[in-house]
Amino acid sequence: MAADGFKVFPGRLDGSAQAGLAEIVFAAAQVAPFYRPVTPGGRPMSVRMTNFGPLGWVTDAAGYRYQALHPETGRPWPAIPATLIDLWRGLAEAPDDPDCCLVNLYDAQARMSLHQDRDEADFRFPVLSVSLGDSAVFRIGGKSRKGPTATVRLASGDVCLLAGSARLAFHGVDRVLAGSSRLIPGGGRLNLTLRRAGPA
Ligand code: SIN
Ligand code: FE2
Numbered sequence: 001m002a003a004d005g006f007k008v009f010p011g012r013l014d015g016s017a018q019a020g021l022a023e024i025v026f027a028a029a030q031v032a033p034f035y036r037p038v039t040p041g042g043r044p045m046s047v048r049m050t051n052f053g054p055l056g057w058v059t060d061a062a063g064y065r066y067q068a069l070h071p072e073t074g075r076p077w078p079a080i081p082a083t084l085i086d087l088w089r090g091l092a093e094a095p096d097d098p099d100c101c102l103v104n105l106y107d108a109q110a111r112m113s114l115h116q117d118r119d120e121a122d123f124r125f126p127v128l129s130v131s132l133g134d135s136a137v138f139r140i141g142g143k144s145r146k147g148p149t150a151t152v153r154l155a156s157g158d159v160c161l162l163a164g165s166a167r168l169a170f171h172g173v174d175r176v177l178a179g180s181s182r183l184i185p186g187g188g189r190l191n192l193t194l195r196r197a198g199p200a
Contacts, residue, residue, distance in 0.1 A: 005126070005164030006140055008152060009091065012159040013130065018183055021083060022132050025103060025190055028052060028078040032070050034105050040064065046110040052101040053080040055197045057119065064119050066100060066197040080194070087128065088194050091161060094125050098194040106136070106189040108178035114139060114149070114170045117162070117195065125196035126163035132156050132192070133184040135177045141170040156181045 013021065034048040037059045051057060055066040056077045068076060080101045088098050104112070117127050131154040138160070141149035151174060154160060162169055176189045184190065 005162060005166030006169060007161040007163070008154070009159040009161070010155070011157045012087070012091075013132075013157040015157070017083065018132055018157045021081065021130070021192075022183055022190065024081045024083075025132075025192070028081075029103075031078050032073065032075070034103075035070075035072050045112075046106075047112055048105040048110075050103045050105075051077045052084075052103065053077055053099050055100045057100060057102045057195075057197070066119060084130070084192060084194055087130065087159065091159065092126050092128050092194070093163070094196065096125070096196055096200050098125075098128075098196050100193075100195045100197045102193040102195070104189075104191040104193070106134070106173065106176045106191070108134075108176055108187065110173075110189075111175055112173040114141065114145065114172040116143075116168050116170055117193075118168060120195055120197050121199040122196065123167050125200070126161055126167060127193060127195050128162075129160045129191055129193040131158045131160070132190040133181045134187055134189040135180040136189055136191070137174040137177070139172050139174050140166075143168050143170070145170055153177075156183050 032050045040063045135155045138154045
């Protein structure tokens, strides 16, 4: 199971902060639309994605990587919202700000299979993520794919940190609990993942 560096900050964002952030995300998605990424193996993901910041995480037939431009519009990603930078400064204990915010949009059927976040240059920087909207059953394990795992429910406003010995922990989303939140019109879950992708 995940070692010490895995932390959940339940309800770190209150209702009005959640609503404000969701509004910012959907406004930015007018410029950088959600799209359905394809795995290197050619499978469309169930989660839709976009990014904020100088670098965005993408996947396609060429593999996983970070890039400065939206793969469909060819335009730079919108800036990372200031509230998220502030959150990182408060919790990440990192010398530099994040340069990427991956935005995942889950509908009731979407899930994310167990994986490590390991496309970044420097694993001394943690991964910090914010959940908005419907709750998720989040699965967290250790550094080995085969090791034991546990689940934790992430609700709207919860913030989750993968740092230190948990930085390379396997994790994923088993399922989204449709109807558990009214934050997002029509339902769904947003996960905003802050990372330092480039070198310090
Ligand atoms: C991810 O690992 O990219 C997403 C995690 C989450 O949705 O909580
Ligand atoms: Fe991840």
